[in-house]
Structures are given as structure tokens and as C-alpha cells.
Amino acid sequence: xxxxxxPCLVGCATGxxxxxxxxxxxxxxTLAARGGGTLIFETLAERTLALAQLARNQDPxxxxxxxxxxxxxxxxxxxxxxxxxxxxxxxxxNPPAAARRIASIAARQGLPAPRIAVIHGDALDSPxxxxxxxxxxxxxxxxxxxxxxxxxxxxxxxxxALRAGAQVVVAGRVADPSLTVGPALAHYDWSDDDWPRLGxxxxxxxxxxxxxxxxxxxFAVPGLKEVPGLHETGFPIAQIDADGACVIxxxxxxxxxxxxxxxxxxxxxxxxxxxxxxxxxVVADLSQAGVTELGGDRVAVHGITGHAxxxxxxxxxCYRGGWLxxxxxxxxxxxxxxxxxxxxxxxxxxxxxxxxxRIDLIGAMSILADDDGALLAGVPDRHGxxxxxxxxxxxxxxxxxxxxxxxxxxxxxxxxxxGGGVRTSLRPRLAxxxxxxxxxxxxxxxxxxxxx
Amino acid sequence: MTxxxxxxxxxxxxxxxxxxKGDISNISLIAWDAECYQVLLAEVTEARVAQWFAYRKPVRxxxxxxxxxxxxxxxxxxxxxxxxxxxxxxxAHGKSLSFHLxxxxxxxxxxxxxxxxxxSAVGEADFTS
Numbered sequence: 242x243x244x245x246x247x248p249c250l251v252g253c254a255t256g257x258x259x260x261x262x263x264x265x266x267x268x269x270x271t272l273a274a275r276g277g278g279t280l281i282f283e284t285l286a287e288r289t290l291a292l293a294q295l296a297r298n299q300d301p302x303x304x305x306x307x308x309x310x311x312x313x314x315x316x317x318x319x320x321x322x323x324x325x326x327x328x329x330x331x332x333x334x335n336p337p338a339a340a341r342r343i344a345s346i347a348a349r350q351g352l353p354a355p356r357i358a359v360i361h362g363d364a365l366d367s368p369x370x371x372x373x374x375x376x377x378x379x380x381x382x383x384x385x386x387x388x389x390x391x392x393x394x395x396x397x398x399x400x401x402a403l404r405a406g407a408q409v410v411v412a413g414r415v416a417d418p419s420l421t422v423g424p425a426l427a428h429y430d431w432s433d434d435d436w437p438r439l440g441x442x443x444x445x446x447x448x449x450x451x452x453x454x455x456x457x458x459x460f461a462v463p464g465l466k467e468v469p470g471l472h473e474t475g476f477p478i479a480q481i482d483a484d485g486a487c488v489i490x491x492x493x494x495x496x497x498x499x500x501x502x503x504x505x506x507x508x509x510x511x512x513x514x515x516x517x518x519x520x521x522x523v524v525a526d527l528s529q530a531g532v533t534e535l536g537g538d539r540v541a542v543h544g545i546t547g548h549a550x551x552x553x554x555x556x557x558x559c560y561r562g563g564w565l566x567x568x569x570x571x572x573x574x575x576x577x578x579x580x581x582x583x584x585x586x587x588x589x590x591x592x593x594x595x596x597x598x599r600i601d602l603i604g605a606m607s608i609l610a611d612d613d614g615a616l617l618a619g620v621p622d623r624h625g626x627x628x629x630x631x632x633x634x635x636x637x638x639x640x641x642x643x644x645x646x647x648x649x650x651x652x653x654x655x656x657x658x659x660g661g662g663v664r665t666s667l668r669p670r671l672a673x674x675x676x677x678x679x680x681x682x683x684x685x686x687x688x689x690x691x692x693x
Numbered sequence: 694m695t696x697x698x699x700x701x702x703x704x705x706x707x708x709x710x711x712x713x714k715g716d717i718s719n720i721s722l723i724a725w726d727a728e729c730y731q732v733l734l735a736e737v738t739e740a741r742v743a744q745w746f747a748y749r750k751p752v753r754x755x756x757x758x759x760x761x762x763x764x765x766x767x768x769x770x771x772x773x774x775x776x777x778x779x780x781x782x783x784x785a786h787g788k789s790l791s792f793h794l795x796x797x798x799x800x801x802x803x804x805x806x807x808x809x810x811x812x813s814a815v816g817e818a819d820f821t822s
């Protein structure tokens with residue numbers, strides 16, 4: 242094993258599938274200048290994996306991150322040259338195919354074949370696993386058309402693959418912070434039950450996992466919370482010390498900023514009980530966390546610890562959730578809001594009890610309203626001059642859902658005066674169920690891809 | 694010492710971000726400084742937040758305090774119209790809820806209110822008169 246560079250550096254270049262694809266090069270340049278590290282890409286949201294599984298059902302070589310080439314292609318050579326490992330969940334529903342694609346990118350670029358490890362075991366497809374899911378989810382499981390069922394794996398397999406010399410680790414469903422915990426585990430050789438260190442590294446991973454959300458992205462409020470260069474915000478880099486504590490910074494020569502406020506917002510993002518942040522690796526405890534600004538877009542995070550990991554793993558089951566119908570029409574000028582309200586009332590009366598509708602008046606009351614329309618009904622007409630009626634409904638039957646689109650379109654001739662700009666869409670929905678399962682039924686592992 | 698108080702929207706005392714998991718929304722509330730944090734502790738209780746979001750019919754509202762960050766975390770269960778996978782809401786993640794919380798008025802000492810940051814209120818477009 243080559244001597245590790247100290248401390249452990251982990252940079253993150255995407256926060257979700259669909260994020261900016263130009264984040265990685267500045268992160269890689271910064272890591273290279275500091276002696277190497279790990280580059281992670283987080284690309285899986287709750288439903289991304291189900292969409293990937295649907296793609297794989299159509300094409301056995303699809304089902305991984307669609308932008309894989311845009312993410313990896315520009316930096317693969319520099320990562321290999323500078324000893325920067327790549328760790329990501331961009332394998333989605335088909336990690337082996339993603340690994341093959343990366344091998345082909347390397348071949349096309351004239352690079353030596355990278356050592357690529359593939360994590361497996363997150364998909365719960367076997368009859369025994371499905372039977373257990375049915376037991377956990379109850380009779381509802383029999384009524385749904387399951388697309389995907391995946392357990393959230395932890396950092397162990399990532400760490401093992403890196404220790405074995407993997408330069409690229411391709412995973413499907415792993416817990417987001419585990420993408421960071423894995424490299425730290427491999428780097429420092431912590432014991433698997435070193436809960437305080439795992440808790441700290443997990444929160445470093447939590448700060449990284451949403452990409453620019455810790456470097457000034459999703460933070461700016463003009464006049465209150467300014468962020469310089471938001472159009473070219475740099476992605477974050479965590480420096481994790483031997484104790485697991487981290488300093489969060491960002492790629493050199495980029496926009497955005499890292500200060501106590503950006504770090505605090507991300508630290509609490511999607512956290513429920515701060516004393517019990519659950520991952521497959523540890524129960525992290527940030528209830529006593531503190532942050533210290535070090536200047537130069539660097540913030541130290543301290544006061545975090547951890548407790549014994551949960552006994553069971555979380556599983557997400559994605560299934561077909563009927564059809565979402567959405568239709569909109571605009572009203573402007575004299576009595577616009579009154580005309581939009583009348584239009585919504587017409588649609589509601591004509592649909593009747595066929596399905597539940599959601600009616601919004603964009604420009605008057607939409608985002609903050611409630612499904613039942615109580616807030617909208619209770620707010621007097623404010624004489625909005627530029628209002629867009631939005632009607633949404635969900636139904637298992639496609640033809641029934643389509644009625645909403647036709648009723649809104651019909652407002653062109655049969656509705657109030659001056660309606661314009663009808664847009665309609667009908668989309669299949671994905672729904673999810675969650676449960677936990679014993680670790681023993683999840684056969685997590687990794688294999689090093691044969692190089693050619 | 695003065696006891697005069699004024700009423701200000703929360704955004705002058707704190708900043709906030711919303712996260713979601715299923716039908717549960719978490720809304721952080723992070724004080725500008727220690728003095729603002731004391732106001733949050735006293736004023737932004739579970740009951741008041743539950744009341745503020747009552748129209749979303751929360752099943753439960755829990756407040757967690759983080760003294761080291763001068764922050765608190767509110768967990769609101771059942772406020773996302775079913776959550777991102779089933780809601781018909783335009784903002785199915787409830788991302789905008791943090792700014793709804795920041796509009797809530799709280800009582801603060803007058804001298805604190807005088808030095809809190811503010812943005813000039815945007816006037817309504819003059820289409821009507």
C-alpha cells in the first residue's frame with residue numbers, strides 16, 4: 242500500500258443527478274495541488290434509482306447516471322495522474338455497465354485501464370428478499386407494481402475496494418455520507434465500531450453530499466445574505482483529520498463562499514433529531530456541534546460524535562404511482578384573478594367526484610396553499626392582474642387523469658373571458674414505500690472489474 | 694434598561710433552510726447571533742410554529758435546539774400534502790416553507806430591532822389605482 246497523504250481530502254462535484262456538470266475540474270485541480278484525495282459525485286435522489294431501473298428495463302446497458310461521460314470524461318486522466326480516486330453512486334441501477342463505460346472512456350482517451358471496483362448487493366431482487374419486504378410492508382406490497390427495491394449500503398464495501406487499490410468505485414444505492422466515510426475509513430484504517438470518528442466523518446459527508454449547498458448555493462437572499470459569483474459557485478472540499486473532524490472549504494478560483502452560515506444551513510439540512518442522524522455506518526450526533534470560521538472560505542466543524550450504528554438497513558421501494566395530470570391557463574388585466582377563480586371553479590364542478598383536484602392561482606396563491614383549497618378560498622380576491630390557473634390531479638387510470646387536461650383546454654372557448662397560454666402535461670408517477678430490513682439479508686460486496 | 698418591544702419578522706433575526714423526507718419537513722432556524730438566539734428560544738415555540746403552519750395540518754411539530762450553532766430545527770410531520778412522491782403541490786418538497794416561517798412576526802426588544810438587518814419591502818406593482 243502506498244503511503245497515504247495526510248490529511249484525508251474529499252471533494253464533491255455534484256449534489257444530485259442533473260446538477261451542473263462543470264464542477265469537477267476545479268475540485269480536481271485543487272486536490273492535485275494538495276497532493277491528491279478523493280473525488281465524489283452524489284447523483285441519486287429518492288426516485289432517481291427507479292427511473293434508472295426503468296431505463297435498464299428498456300436497455301440492459303443503460304440504467305446508470307445519464308451524464309456519466311460529462312462528469313467523468315473531463316477529469317479521469319487528471320485523477321489517475323494525480324492519485325485522486327473517484328467514488329460515486331452514479332452506477333444507479335446498473336453499476337457494472339457504468340464501470341464498463343468508464344473503462345471505455347479511459348481507453349478512448351488513451352489512458353491506462355483504471356482499476357474500477359463495482360459495489361453490489363443493494364438491489365433486493367431475490368424471492369427471499371421480496372418475501373421479507375412483503376412481511377415488512379404488509380398487504381400493500383401485493384397491490385403495487387414494484388419497479389425497484391434497494392437497501393442503503395454503507396461505507397464498508399467502498400473502503401474495502403479502495404484499500405484493495407481501486408481508483409474508481411462505482412456504487413448504486415449507498416447512503417450519501419458513506420461516499421465520504423468510505424475514503425476516510427480506507428485512509429485512516431479506523432475500526433468499524435469507532436462510533437465518534439464515524440459520526441464525525443459522516444457529518445463531513447453530509448456537508449459534502451449536496452455539492453454547492455455548503456459553498457453558497459441555495460443560500461443567497463439579495464440584501465440579506467449575499468454570495469459572490471453564484472453563477473460559477475465552486476464545489477466543496479472537506480479536509481478530514483485522523484479524529485474524523487473536518488474543515489470545509491471549496492475549490493480554488495471559483496465563486497460562492499463558505500462561512501459559518503452556509504455550513505450551519507447544510508449541517509441541519511434534512512436532519513430530524515440532531516442527536517440521532519441515522520446512516521448504515523453510525524448514528525451521528527450533532528446536537529452539540531459548533532463551527533469556527535478560519536477565513537479564506539474555510540470553516541472547522543467540531544463537537545460531533547456518534548453512537549452504535551442502527552441494527553437494520555433502510556430500504557426504499559419504488560412503484561408505479563399512477564398518472565399526474567397538470568394543466569395551466571393564464572388570465573391578465575381587468576378582473577384577472579376573479580376570472581381565474583371562476584375558471585378553477587368550472588373545472589372543479591365538471592370533474593366533480595371523479596378525482597381529487599388541486600387548484601392553484603399562480604400569482605395569487607399557489608405555493609403556500611393547501612390541497613383542500615381552504616387557504617385559497619379563505620383569501621379574498623386581491624385583484625391580481627397576472628394570474629395563472631393551475632389544476633393538478635393524480636389517478637391510476639390514464640384516461641381519467643387526461644380529463645383534467647381536456648377540461649382546462651376547453652376553457653379556451655367555454656371558460657371566462659380572455660384565458661390564454663394553455664399548457665398541459667401527463668406524466669407517470671413514481672411512488673415510494675420505506676421500511677428497514679436486517680443487515681443479514683443484504684448481501685453487500687464489491688468486485689474489481691477485469692481490466693482489458 | 695428598556696422594556697420596550699417591537700414586532701419584527703423572523704427573517705431579521707435568523708436564516709433558514711428546509712429539507713424533506715417523505716411527508717416530513719424539517720425547517721432549520723439559525724440565529725444571526727447569541728442575542729437573536731435568545732429571542733428565538735423564547736418566541737419560536739413548538740406551539741407557535743404549529744399554529745403558523747396549521748393550514749397545512751401538521752400531525753406533530755417537534756423543536757430541537759442546537760445551542761452550539763445558535764440554531765433550532767423544527768420537524769413538521771404530515772405537512773407536505775403526502776410528500777414529493779404523491780403531492781400535487783407545485784413545491785412538493787416544501788422548499789419554500791422556510792421562507793414562510795421567516796415571515797412570522799416575533800416580539801423583540803426595541804433596541805435590538807433597531808439594529809437588525811432588513812431588506813426594503815418590495816412595493817406592490819401599481820397596476821390598480
